[in-house]
Amino acid sequence: MDVVLMRIGDNLALKNPLIQEENSFCAYFLAKKHDLGREADQESRFTLRVPMTIEDLENTGKLEVLSGDLHQLCGYHQRVRECLAGEFITFMTFGAGARINFRCIKLNSSDVPIWLRDYVNSVAVNPALFNLSKFHLALTRHVVPSNSPSSRSCQSCASISFATIDTFWTALSGVIEPSIENVSFSAANVTVICLTIPLQAETNLRLESEMRSRQSRYNDPTADFSPPQCPAMQNADVILQSSDGVHFHVHKSILSMSSPFFHDMLSVPQPADSELVDGLLVVYLTEDAEVLHNLVTLLYPIPFVTPDDYDKALTLLSASHKYDMAAVQSSIRAKMKSKDLHPLTAAATFRAYCFASAKGLTQEMECVARLSLDFPMTFESIGDELAMFGGWALRDLARYRKRCRDSLVSCLESLLDLRLPPSDIWVGCQSTTSPTIAWWLQTLLTEHIRTLRGTFALSLLKPSSFRAEYLASLQSHVSQTDCTFCSKVHIMHGETFCVQAEKKLQNSLDRVSSS
Ligand SMILES: [Zn+2]
Numbered sequence: 377m378d379v380v381l382m383r384i385g386d387n388l389a390l391k392n393p394l395i396q397e398e399n400s401f402c403a404y405f406l407a408k409k410h411d412l413g414r415e416a417d418q419e420s421r422f423t424l425r426v427p428m429t430i431e432d433l434e435n436t437g438k439l440e441v442l443s444g445d446l447h448q449l450c451g452y453h454q455r456v457r458e459c460l461a462g463e464f465i466t467f468m469t470f471g472a473g474a475r476i477n478f479r480c481i482k483l484n485s486s487d488v489p490i491w492l493r494d495y496v497n498s499v500a501v502n503p504a505l506f507n508l509s510k511f512h513l514a515l516t517r518h519v520v521p522s523n524s525p526s527s528r529s530c531q532s533c534a535s536i537s538f539a540t541i542d543t544f545w546t547a548l549s550g551v552i553e554p555s556i557e558n559v560s561f562s563a564a565n566v567t568v569i570c571l572t573i574p575l576q577a578e579t580n581l582r583l584e585s586e587m588r589s590r591q592s593r594y595n596d597p598t599a600d601f602s603p604p605q606c607p608a609m610q611n612a613d614v615i616l617q618s619s620d621g622v623h624f625h626v627h628k629s630i631l632s633m634s635s636p637f638f639h640d641m642l643s644v645p646q647p648a649d650s651e652l653v654d655g656l657l658v659v660y661l662t663e664d665a666e667v668l669h670n671l672v673t674l675l676y677p678i679p680f681v682t683p684d685d686y687d688k689a690l691t692l693l694s695a696s697h698k699y700d701m702a703a704v705q706s707s708i709r710a711k712m713k714s715k716d717l718h719p720l721t722a723a724a725t726f727r728a729y730c731f732a733s734a735k736g737l738t739q740e741m742e743c744v745a746r747l748s749l750d751f752p753m754t755f756e757s758i759g760d761e762l763a764m765f766g767g768w769a770l771r772d773l774a775r776y777r778k779r780c781r782d783s784l785v786s787c788l789e790s791l792l793d794l795r796l797p798p799s800d801i802w803v804g805c806q807s808t809t810s811p812t813i814a815w816w817l818q819t820l821l822t823e824h825i826r827t828l829r830g831t832f833a834l835s836l837l838k839p840s841s842f843r844a845e846y847l848a849s850l851q852s853h854v855s856q857t858d859c860t861f862c863s864k865v866h867i868m869h870g871e872t873f874c875v876q877a878e879k880k881l882q883n884s885l886d887r888v889s890s891s
Protein backbone atom coordinates (compact mmCIF):
# COMPACT_ATOMS: atom_id res chain seq x y z
CA MET A 377 0.00 0.00 0.00
CA ASP A 378 3.06 2.27 0.16
CA VAL A 379 2.67 3.21 -3.51
CA VAL A 380 -0.97 4.13 -2.98
CA LEU A 381 -0.01 6.23 0.03
CA MET A 382 2.68 8.00 -2.03
CA ARG A 383 0.19 8.80 -4.79
CA ILE A 384 -2.36 10.20 -2.32
CA GLY A 385 0.43 12.16 -0.61
CA ASP A 386 1.61 13.67 -3.92
CA ASN A 387 -1.91 14.67 -4.83
CA LEU A 388 -2.38 16.27 -1.44
CA ALA A 389 0.90 18.16 -1.80
CA LEU A 390 -0.37 19.62 -5.10
CA LYS A 391 -3.65 20.63 -3.53
CA ASN A 392 -2.09 22.08 -0.41
CA PRO A 393 -2.99 25.70 -1.17
CA LEU A 394 -6.59 24.56 -0.75
CA ILE A 395 -5.93 23.79 2.90
CA GLN A 396 -6.75 27.00 4.73
CA GLU A 397 -4.13 28.36 7.09
CA GLU A 398 -6.51 28.11 10.04
CA ASN A 399 -7.02 24.44 9.30
CA SER A 400 -3.32 23.65 9.17
CA PHE A 401 -3.32 22.77 12.89
CA CYS A 402 -6.13 20.23 12.42
CA ALA A 403 -4.43 18.83 9.32
CA TYR A 404 -1.14 18.60 11.22
CA PHE A 405 -2.77 16.86 14.14
CA LEU A 406 -4.56 14.35 11.91
CA ALA A 407 -1.34 13.58 10.05
CA LYS A 408 0.45 12.99 13.37
CA LYS A 409 -2.37 10.86 14.71
CA HIS A 410 -2.22 8.60 11.68
CA ASP A 411 1.56 8.53 11.66
CA LEU A 412 1.89 10.26 8.26
CA GLY A 413 5.36 11.74 8.76
CA ARG A 414 5.71 13.49 5.40
CA GLU A 415 2.29 15.15 5.65
CA ALA A 416 2.88 16.16 9.30
CA ASP A 417 6.17 17.71 8.22
CA GLN A 418 4.45 19.62 5.43
CA GLU A 419 1.55 20.79 7.61
CA SER A 420 3.90 21.90 10.39
CA ARG A 421 5.24 24.52 7.93
CA PHE A 422 1.74 25.82 7.26
CA THR A 423 1.18 26.27 10.97
CA LEU A 424 3.95 28.91 10.89
CA ARG A 425 1.47 31.20 9.12
CA VAL A 426 -0.81 31.21 12.15
CA PRO A 427 0.12 32.98 15.43
CA MET A 428 1.23 30.39 17.96
CA THR A 429 0.62 31.44 21.54
CA ILE A 430 -1.49 29.56 24.07
CA GLU A 431 -3.92 32.46 24.06
CA ASP A 432 -4.27 32.54 20.26
CA LEU A 433 -4.71 28.78 20.12
CA GLU A 434 -7.35 28.79 22.85
CA ASN A 435 -9.23 31.80 21.44
CA THR A 436 -9.46 30.14 18.04
CA GLY A 437 -10.45 26.74 19.44
CA LYS A 438 -7.21 25.05 18.38
CA LEU A 439 -6.22 23.79 21.82
CA GLU A 440 -9.29 21.59 21.39
CA VAL A 441 -7.64 19.57 18.62
CA LEU A 442 -3.97 19.77 19.47
CA SER A 443 -3.52 18.16 22.88
CA GLY A 444 -0.44 15.95 23.13
CA ASP A 445 1.49 16.98 20.04
CA LEU A 446 2.03 20.58 21.03
CA HIS A 447 5.46 20.07 22.51
CA GLN A 448 6.98 18.84 19.26
CA LEU A 449 5.24 21.56 17.23
CA CYS A 450 6.34 24.22 19.72
CA GLY A 451 9.93 23.03 19.56
CA TYR A 452 9.75 23.30 15.77
CA HIS A 453 8.35 26.85 15.90
CA GLN A 454 11.07 27.77 18.39
CA ARG A 455 13.83 26.44 16.12
CA VAL A 456 12.37 28.32 13.15
CA ARG A 457 12.28 31.55 15.18
CA GLU A 458 15.90 31.13 16.28
CA CYS A 459 17.02 30.41 12.73
CA LEU A 460 15.13 33.43 11.33
CA ALA A 461 16.52 35.75 14.02
CA GLY A 462 20.07 34.75 13.05
CA GLU A 463 19.46 35.08 9.30
CA PHE A 464 17.74 38.45 9.69
CA ILE A 465 20.71 40.01 11.47
CA THR A 466 22.91 39.22 8.46
CA PHE A 467 20.19 40.25 6.01
CA MET A 468 19.60 43.64 7.61
CA THR A 469 23.26 44.41 8.36
CA PHE A 470 25.16 43.20 5.30
CA GLY A 471 22.61 41.58 3.01
CA ALA A 472 20.00 42.80 0.56
CA GLY A 473 17.99 44.43 3.37
CA ALA A 474 20.83 46.86 4.04
CA ARG A 475 21.59 47.57 0.36
CA ILE A 476 18.17 48.92 -0.55
CA ASN A 477 18.39 52.66 -0.13
CA PHE A 478 15.59 53.83 2.13
CA ARG A 479 15.79 57.51 2.95
CA CYS A 480 13.86 57.60 6.19
CA ILE A 481 13.85 60.28 8.89
CA LYS A 482 14.60 57.59 11.50
CA LEU A 483 17.47 55.33 10.47
CA ASN A 484 19.46 52.99 12.69
CA SER A 485 23.26 52.75 12.75
CA SER A 486 23.25 50.49 9.64
CA ASP A 487 21.10 53.04 7.74
CA VAL A 488 18.04 50.83 7.91
CA PRO A 489 14.74 52.55 8.79
CA ILE A 490 13.81 51.70 12.38
CA TRP A 491 10.22 50.78 11.47
CA LEU A 492 11.57 48.29 8.90
CA ARG A 493 14.02 46.76 11.38
CA ASP A 494 11.18 46.43 13.92
CA TYR A 495 8.94 44.78 11.34
CA VAL A 496 11.62 42.25 10.35
CA ASN A 497 12.36 41.50 14.02
CA SER A 498 8.67 40.94 14.66
CA VAL A 499 8.64 38.30 11.88
CA ALA A 500 11.45 36.47 13.66
CA VAL A 501 9.33 36.41 16.82
CA ASN A 502 6.10 35.51 15.02
CA PRO A 503 6.59 34.16 11.46
CA ALA A 504 2.82 34.59 10.88
CA LEU A 505 3.58 38.32 10.41
CA PHE A 506 5.48 37.54 7.19
CA ASN A 507 2.63 38.78 5.07
CA LEU A 508 2.49 41.74 2.64
CA SER A 509 -0.56 43.28 4.28
CA LYS A 510 1.17 43.24 7.69
CA PHE A 511 4.20 44.85 6.03
CA HIS A 512 2.04 47.65 4.57
CA LEU A 513 0.38 48.10 7.95
CA ALA A 514 3.79 48.65 9.57
CA LEU A 515 4.70 51.13 6.80
CA THR A 516 1.41 53.01 7.17
CA ARG A 517 1.84 53.27 10.95
CA HIS A 518 5.23 54.85 10.35
CA VAL A 519 4.15 57.19 7.55
CA VAL A 520 0.93 58.47 9.13
CA PRO A 521 1.98 60.48 12.20
CA SER A 522 0.35 59.67 15.51
CA ASN A 523 -1.56 62.30 17.48
CA SER A 524 1.39 63.17 19.69
CA PRO A 525 2.79 66.64 18.91
CA SER A 526 6.41 65.42 18.59
CA SER A 527 5.74 62.97 15.74
CA ARG A 528 6.45 64.07 12.15
CA SER A 529 5.21 62.43 8.99
CA CYS A 530 7.95 60.68 6.99
CA GLN A 531 7.66 61.94 3.40
CA SER A 532 10.43 59.76 2.01
CA CYS A 533 8.87 56.51 3.27
CA ALA A 534 5.47 57.72 2.06
CA SER A 535 6.88 57.88 -1.46
CA ILE A 536 8.66 54.51 -1.56
CA SER A 537 7.91 53.04 -4.97
CA PHE A 538 6.16 49.73 -5.49
CA ALA A 539 9.26 48.53 -7.31
CA THR A 540 11.42 49.14 -4.20
CA ILE A 541 8.92 47.35 -1.97
CA ASP A 542 8.82 44.49 -4.46
CA THR A 543 12.63 44.21 -4.50
CA PHE A 544 12.76 44.21 -0.71
CA TRP A 545 9.96 41.69 -0.38
CA THR A 546 11.55 39.32 -2.88
CA ALA A 547 14.88 39.58 -1.04
CA LEU A 548 13.20 38.93 2.33
CA SER A 549 11.30 35.91 0.93
CA GLY A 550 14.63 34.68 -0.39
CA VAL A 551 15.88 34.54 3.22
CA ILE A 552 12.77 33.23 4.93
CA GLU A 553 11.79 30.37 2.66
CA PRO A 554 15.19 28.57 2.59
CA SER A 555 15.59 29.15 6.36
CA ILE A 556 12.29 27.42 7.02
CA GLU A 557 13.21 24.63 4.58
CA ASN A 558 16.45 24.10 6.49
CA VAL A 559 14.82 23.64 9.89
CA SER A 560 13.97 20.01 10.33
CA PHE A 561 10.62 19.30 11.93
CA SER A 562 11.68 16.07 13.58
CA ALA A 563 14.60 17.17 15.76
CA ALA A 564 16.37 14.69 17.96
CA ASN A 565 15.83 14.50 21.72
CA VAL A 566 12.20 15.47 21.57
CA THR A 567 10.13 13.44 23.94
CA VAL A 568 6.43 13.65 23.45
CA ILE A 569 4.12 12.40 26.11
CA CYS A 570 0.63 12.01 24.80
CA LEU A 571 -2.00 11.29 27.38
CA THR A 572 -4.57 10.49 24.74
CA ILE A 573 -3.00 7.05 24.24
CA PRO A 574 -5.73 4.60 25.16
CA LEU A 575 -3.46 2.63 27.48
CA GLN A 576 -3.94 4.78 30.56
CA ALA A 577 -1.72 2.51 32.69
CA GLU A 578 1.19 2.87 30.28
CA THR A 579 0.66 6.61 30.16
CA ASN A 580 0.66 6.88 33.93
CA LEU A 581 3.93 4.99 34.10
CA ARG A 582 5.51 7.34 31.58
CA LEU A 583 4.23 10.37 33.44
CA GLU A 584 5.60 9.02 36.72
CA SER A 585 9.01 8.35 35.20
CA GLU A 586 8.98 11.84 33.67
CA MET A 587 8.19 13.30 37.11
CA ARG A 588 10.99 11.19 38.65
CA SER A 589 13.51 12.31 36.06
CA ARG A 590 12.68 15.92 36.93
CA GLN A 591 12.95 15.23 40.65
CA SER A 592 16.32 13.56 40.31
CA ARG A 593 17.82 17.01 39.81
CA TYR A 594 17.07 17.74 43.44
CA ASN A 595 17.80 14.27 44.78
CA ASP A 596 20.22 14.07 47.63
CA PRO A 597 22.75 11.32 46.77
CA THR A 598 23.46 10.69 50.46
CA ALA A 599 19.80 10.11 51.36
CA ASP A 600 18.98 6.62 52.60
CA PHE A 601 15.81 5.02 51.31
CA SER A 602 16.45 1.54 52.65
CA PRO A 603 13.52 -0.20 54.34
CA PRO A 604 12.81 1.35 57.75
CA GLN A 605 13.71 -0.75 60.81
CA CYS A 606 11.63 -0.88 63.97
CA PRO A 607 10.35 -3.55 66.39
CA ALA A 608 6.83 -3.17 64.96
CA MET A 609 8.10 -4.39 61.61
CA GLN A 610 9.29 -7.79 62.81
CA ASN A 611 7.52 -10.97 61.71
CA ALA A 612 6.48 -9.41 58.42
CA ASP A 613 4.50 -11.68 56.13
CA VAL A 614 4.68 -9.98 52.72
CA ILE A 615 7.34 -8.16 50.67
CA LEU A 616 6.74 -5.01 48.63
CA GLN A 617 9.33 -4.61 45.89
CA SER A 618 10.02 -1.11 44.57
CA SER A 619 10.58 -0.36 40.87
CA ASP A 620 14.33 -0.13 41.62
CA GLY A 621 14.40 -3.53 43.32
CA VAL A 622 14.39 -2.67 47.05
CA HIS A 623 12.46 -5.08 49.32
CA PHE A 624 10.19 -3.75 52.06
CA HIS A 625 9.03 -6.35 54.60
CA VAL A 626 5.54 -5.44 55.83
CA HIS A 627 2.44 -7.02 57.35
CA LYS A 628 -0.58 -8.05 55.30
CA SER A 629 -2.88 -7.00 58.15
CA ILE A 630 -1.46 -3.46 58.24
CA LEU A 631 -1.63 -3.11 54.46
CA SER A 632 -5.21 -4.43 54.37
CA MET A 633 -6.32 -2.15 57.17
CA SER A 634 -4.99 1.02 55.57
CA SER A 635 -5.78 0.26 51.95
CA PRO A 636 -8.92 -1.32 50.38
CA PHE A 637 -6.73 -1.88 47.30
CA PHE A 638 -4.29 -4.15 49.17
CA HIS A 639 -7.13 -5.67 51.15
CA ASP A 640 -8.80 -6.90 47.95
CA MET A 641 -5.52 -7.93 46.41
CA LEU A 642 -4.31 -9.94 49.42
CA SER A 643 -7.67 -11.57 50.15
CA VAL A 644 -7.74 -13.51 46.86
CA PRO A 645 -5.79 -16.79 47.03
CA GLN A 646 -2.32 -16.38 45.48
CA PRO A 647 -1.51 -18.50 42.42
CA ALA A 648 0.67 -21.56 43.14
CA ASP A 649 3.53 -20.19 40.99
CA SER A 650 3.74 -16.81 42.85
CA GLU A 651 7.29 -15.73 43.51
CA LEU A 652 8.41 -16.18 47.11
CA VAL A 653 11.47 -14.74 48.84
CA ASP A 654 12.34 -16.30 52.26
CA GLY A 655 8.92 -17.95 52.00
CA LEU A 656 7.16 -14.59 51.66
CA LEU A 657 4.99 -13.38 48.79
CA VAL A 658 6.55 -10.57 46.71
CA VAL A 659 4.28 -7.79 45.43
CA TYR A 660 5.80 -5.69 42.63
CA LEU A 661 4.96 -1.99 42.74
CA THR A 662 5.74 0.77 40.24
CA GLU A 663 6.90 3.25 42.92
CA ASP A 664 10.60 3.68 43.57
CA ALA A 665 12.33 2.99 46.92
CA GLU A 666 12.08 6.61 48.06
CA VAL A 667 8.30 6.73 47.63
CA LEU A 668 7.81 3.28 49.19
CA HIS A 669 10.06 4.17 52.10
CA ASN A 670 7.88 7.21 52.84
CA LEU A 671 4.68 5.27 52.34
CA VAL A 672 5.72 2.44 54.66
CA THR A 673 6.86 4.82 57.42
CA LEU A 674 3.36 6.34 57.29
CA LEU A 675 1.78 2.95 57.99
CA TYR A 676 3.86 2.19 61.11
CA PRO A 677 4.39 4.08 64.37
CA ILE A 678 7.77 5.43 63.27
CA PRO A 679 8.83 9.02 62.62
CA PHE A 680 7.75 10.22 59.21
CA VAL A 681 9.66 12.83 57.28
CA THR A 682 7.67 14.73 54.64
CA PRO A 683 9.58 15.50 51.49
CA ASP A 684 10.72 19.13 51.31
CA ASP A 685 10.17 19.17 47.60
CA TYR A 686 6.64 19.71 46.27
CA ASP A 687 7.09 17.26 43.36
CA LYS A 688 8.11 14.50 45.76
CA ALA A 689 5.22 15.20 48.09
CA LEU A 690 2.86 15.09 45.11
CA THR A 691 4.30 11.78 43.91
CA LEU A 692 3.81 10.34 47.41
CA LEU A 693 0.26 11.68 47.50
CA SER A 694 -0.46 10.14 44.13
CA ALA A 695 0.81 6.72 45.30
CA SER A 696 -1.40 6.85 48.40
CA HIS A 697 -4.32 7.93 46.18
CA LYS A 698 -3.66 5.03 43.82
CA TYR A 699 -3.70 2.50 46.69
CA ASP A 700 -6.76 4.16 48.20
CA MET A 701 -5.03 4.97 51.51
CA ALA A 702 -7.37 7.69 52.77
CA ALA A 703 -5.78 8.16 56.21
CA VAL A 704 -2.28 8.28 54.75
CA GLN A 705 -3.43 10.87 52.22
CA SER A 706 -4.82 13.08 55.00
CA SER A 707 -1.55 12.84 56.94
CA ILE A 708 0.49 13.84 53.88
CA ARG A 709 -1.84 16.74 53.15
CA ALA A 710 -1.67 17.92 56.77
CA LYS A 711 2.15 17.79 56.68
CA MET A 712 2.24 19.65 53.36
CA LYS A 713 0.00 22.32 54.83
CA SER A 714 2.04 22.68 58.01
CA LYS A 715 5.22 23.01 55.97
CA ASP A 716 3.46 25.43 53.57
CA LEU A 717 4.77 23.33 50.72
CA HIS A 718 3.99 24.62 47.24
CA PRO A 719 5.76 24.76 43.89
CA LEU A 720 8.14 27.70 43.65
CA THR A 721 8.71 28.37 39.95
CA ALA A 722 6.45 28.72 36.92
CA ALA A 723 7.73 25.46 35.43
CA ALA A 724 7.24 23.56 38.72
CA THR A 725 3.71 24.94 39.06
CA PHE A 726 2.66 23.94 35.53
CA ARG A 727 4.32 20.54 35.98
CA ALA A 728 2.46 19.97 39.26
CA TYR A 729 -0.81 20.91 37.55
CA CYS A 730 -0.44 18.28 34.80
CA PHE A 731 0.61 15.63 37.26
CA ALA A 732 -2.21 16.36 39.72
CA SER A 733 -4.83 16.52 36.96
CA ALA A 734 -3.64 13.25 35.37
CA LYS A 735 -3.58 11.50 38.75
CA GLY A 736 -6.99 12.70 39.86
CA LEU A 737 -5.60 14.72 42.81
CA THR A 738 -8.42 17.26 42.61
CA GLN A 739 -7.50 19.29 45.72
CA GLU A 740 -3.92 19.77 44.56
CA MET A 741 -5.03 20.49 41.00
CA GLU A 742 -7.32 23.30 42.23
CA CYS A 743 -4.61 24.70 44.46
CA VAL A 744 -1.88 24.64 41.81
CA ALA A 745 -4.20 26.02 39.11
CA ARG A 746 -4.77 28.99 41.38
CA LEU A 747 -1.03 29.42 42.00
CA SER A 748 -0.36 29.29 38.26
CA LEU A 749 -2.26 32.60 37.88
CA ASP A 750 0.76 34.36 39.41
CA PHE A 751 2.88 33.33 36.40
CA PRO A 752 2.46 34.18 32.72
CA MET A 753 0.85 31.35 30.78
CA THR A 754 3.02 31.19 27.68
CA PHE A 755 4.95 28.43 25.97
CA GLU A 756 8.12 30.15 27.20
CA SER A 757 7.12 30.10 30.88
CA ILE A 758 5.94 26.47 30.68
CA GLY A 759 9.17 25.52 28.91
CA ASP A 760 10.06 21.84 28.65
CA GLU A 761 7.24 20.93 31.01
CA LEU A 762 4.98 21.24 27.97
CA ALA A 763 6.03 17.66 27.18
CA MET A 764 4.09 16.57 30.26
CA PHE A 765 0.90 18.35 29.22
CA GLY A 766 -1.36 15.99 27.46
CA GLY A 767 -4.99 15.26 27.01
CA TRP A 768 -6.93 18.40 27.67
CA ALA A 769 -4.87 19.63 30.62
CA LEU A 770 -3.52 22.67 28.78
CA ARG A 771 -6.92 23.60 27.38
CA ASP A 772 -8.58 23.17 30.78
CA LEU A 773 -5.97 25.32 32.49
CA ALA A 774 -6.28 28.03 29.82
CA ARG A 775 -10.06 28.03 30.24
CA TYR A 776 -9.80 28.21 34.02
CA ARG A 777 -7.52 31.20 33.62
CA LYS A 778 -9.96 32.86 31.27
CA ARG A 779 -12.79 32.38 33.76
CA CYS A 780 -10.62 33.85 36.54
CA ARG A 781 -9.75 36.80 34.32
CA ASP A 782 -13.45 37.44 33.55
CA SER A 783 -14.34 37.19 37.22
CA LEU A 784 -11.57 39.66 38.18
CA VAL A 785 -12.72 42.09 35.49
CA SER A 786 -16.30 42.11 36.73
CA CYS A 787 -15.06 42.54 40.31
CA LEU A 788 -12.90 45.53 39.28
CA GLU A 789 -15.88 46.97 37.40
CA SER A 790 -18.01 46.70 40.55
CA LEU A 791 -15.24 48.57 42.44
CA LEU A 792 -15.67 51.40 39.93
CA ASP A 793 -19.31 51.78 40.92
CA LEU A 794 -19.53 55.01 42.92
CA ARG A 795 -22.92 54.07 44.41
CA LEU A 796 -21.67 50.90 46.08
CA PRO A 797 -19.39 50.32 49.05
CA PRO A 798 -16.47 50.17 49.44
CA SER A 799 -15.82 52.71 46.62
CA ASP A 800 -18.63 55.18 47.52
CA ILE A 801 -16.34 56.88 50.05
CA TRP A 802 -14.12 58.16 47.24
CA VAL A 803 -16.72 60.49 45.68
CA GLY A 804 -15.75 64.13 46.30
CA CYS A 805 -12.04 64.32 45.43
CA GLN A 806 -11.00 67.94 44.77
CA SER A 807 -9.37 67.17 41.43
CA THR A 808 -12.44 65.36 40.07
CA THR A 809 -15.13 67.65 38.71
CA SER A 810 -18.00 65.30 37.85
CA PRO A 811 -19.52 63.11 40.58
CA THR A 812 -17.31 60.07 40.16
CA ILE A 813 -14.79 58.21 42.29
CA ALA A 814 -11.38 59.87 42.71
CA TRP A 815 -9.61 59.80 39.34
CA TRP A 816 -6.39 58.24 40.64
CA LEU A 817 -8.37 55.23 41.91
CA GLN A 818 -10.39 55.16 38.73
CA THR A 819 -7.17 55.13 36.69
CA LEU A 820 -5.72 52.30 38.79
CA LEU A 821 -8.84 50.16 38.36
CA THR A 822 -9.41 50.88 34.65
CA GLU A 823 -5.76 50.19 33.84
CA HIS A 824 -6.12 46.72 35.36
CA ILE A 825 -9.39 46.12 33.52
CA ARG A 826 -7.78 47.16 30.24
CA THR A 827 -4.75 44.88 30.73
CA LEU A 828 -6.86 41.92 31.80
CA ARG A 829 -9.26 42.34 28.89
CA GLY A 830 -6.33 42.56 26.50
CA THR A 831 -4.80 39.21 27.46
CA PHE A 832 -5.04 36.38 29.94
CA ALA A 833 -1.51 35.20 29.18
CA LEU A 834 0.16 37.65 31.59
CA SER A 835 0.18 36.91 35.31
CA LEU A 836 -3.22 37.95 36.64
CA LEU A 837 -3.77 40.67 39.25
CA LYS A 838 -2.92 39.32 42.70
CA PRO A 839 -5.51 40.39 45.30
CA SER A 840 -2.77 40.70 47.93
CA SER A 841 -0.87 43.24 45.83
CA PHE A 842 -3.82 45.62 45.56
CA ARG A 843 -3.02 47.47 48.79
CA ALA A 844 0.51 48.39 47.70
CA GLU A 845 -0.77 49.67 44.35
CA TYR A 846 -3.54 51.64 46.08
CA LEU A 847 -1.03 53.30 48.42
CA ALA A 848 1.38 54.18 45.60
CA SER A 849 -1.41 55.78 43.52
CA LEU A 850 -2.79 57.69 46.50
CA GLN A 851 0.66 58.94 47.52
CA SER A 852 1.42 60.27 44.07
CA HIS A 853 -2.03 61.92 43.89
CA VAL A 854 -1.68 63.65 47.26
CA SER A 855 1.90 64.76 46.62
CA GLN A 856 0.89 66.28 43.26
CA THR A 857 -2.40 67.92 44.27
CA ASP A 858 -2.30 68.29 48.09
CA CYS A 859 -5.81 66.82 48.02
CA THR A 860 -7.12 67.07 51.59
CA PHE A 861 -10.27 65.12 50.73
CA CYS A 862 -8.39 61.97 49.70
CA SER A 863 -5.93 62.29 52.62
CA LYS A 864 -8.83 62.52 55.07
CA VAL A 865 -10.76 59.61 53.52
CA HIS A 866 -7.62 57.50 53.61
CA ILE A 867 -6.98 58.25 57.31
CA MET A 868 -10.58 57.56 58.27
CA HIS A 869 -11.49 54.63 56.02
CA GLY A 870 -8.42 53.64 53.94
CA GLU A 871 -7.71 50.46 55.90
CA THR A 872 -11.32 49.22 55.72
CA PHE A 873 -11.42 50.04 52.00
CA CYS A 874 -8.27 47.99 51.30
CA VAL A 875 -9.48 45.03 53.35
CA GLN A 876 -12.85 45.04 51.58
CA ALA A 877 -11.42 45.51 48.11
CA GLU A 878 -8.89 42.70 48.62
CA LYS A 879 -11.60 40.44 49.98
CA LYS A 880 -13.82 41.13 46.96
CA LEU A 881 -10.95 40.33 44.58
CA GLN A 882 -10.10 37.20 46.54
CA ASN A 883 -13.74 36.03 46.47
CA SER A 884 -13.98 36.66 42.75
CA LEU A 885 -11.17 34.13 42.25
CA ASP A 886 -12.44 31.69 44.89
CA ARG A 887 -15.74 31.45 43.03
CA VAL A 888 -14.00 30.00 39.97
CA SER A 889 -13.35 26.26 40.06
CA SER A 890 -10.67 24.63 37.93
CA SER A 891 -12.52 21.37 37.53
ZN1 LIG B 1 10.54 56.83 7.15
Ligand SMILES: [Zn+2]
Nearest residue numbers: 805806859862
Ligand atom coordinates in the same frame (compact mmCIF):
# COMPACT_ATOMS: atom_id res chain seq x y z
ZN1 LIG C 1 -8.18 63.55 45.81
